[in-house]
Amino acid sequence: MPVHKSTVLLLRCRDWSETSQVVELLAREVGRLRCLAKGSKRGQNPFSGPLDRWTLGEAVFSISSPNRLATLMELYETGRFDGLRRKLPAFYGASLATELVMALVPDLDPQPPVFDLVVRTFELLAEAEAEASRAVTFAFTWRLLALLGYGTDIGRCVQCDRPLDNHKPLQYSAGLGGPVCPQCRPEGKGKIHRLTAKTAQAMAFLAGADWSEVRRVRLSQRTAREMRDVLVATVAELAGKELSAARYV
Ligand SMILES: [Zn+2]
Structure with a gap:
């Protein structure tokens, strides 16, 4: 054995x-x-x-x-990341991260960068001020998706690769796994999520910025709600799973 x-x-x-x-x-x-x-x-x-x-x-x-x-x-x-058990926003962030890993990471498939990302996120959530937890949590989600091969360039149409104006609201298709331009808006490929330009910019920023910058971001209720809807729809598409902790983040 x-x-x-x-x-x-x-x-x-x-x-x-x-x-x-x-x-x-x-x-x-x-x-x-x-x-x-x-x-x-x-x-x-x-x-x-x-x-x-x-x-x-x-x-x-x-x-x-x-x-x-x-x-x-x-x-x-x-x-033990004690802060995760003491602060509610950190607790919900870690709960969502755990659900995502269980839903998306395959069994017995070694991926050290995924492991390191989860540990780093738990450290940050455990230490961060409560107001920073949301940004850290969503930064984790977009990075995890990217590491697992489901990343998306928020600046380009996922279908035709046309650049998108990042000062305008964005149409996002979880079924196609990214933003779509008006010409490529799919018929019958699941719901389209409308994201404000601010949300789209925040998604791109959280996916790539240094953690010290992520920690300074304060996401509004609206931005968090729009990101949450995209995340929930994406995980439903990829794994057929519902994320029960998502509504609390
Ligand atoms: Zn297009």
């Missing part, structure tokens, strides 16, 4: 029995997987359990087959 060592981030922990838990985690060098943590709720265990989501650590685990639960053998905790 192959044994792996990896830096891991716990995404979700569920009780499995009186004494054990099943843990969904993202392993930097292995990808997303589900592990059985035998005895993690007993007094003495090799994980300092019971285990809690949003724990960062160094783990040893074995994978017998891709279709079966892996076995968590050891976990040494290195971080």
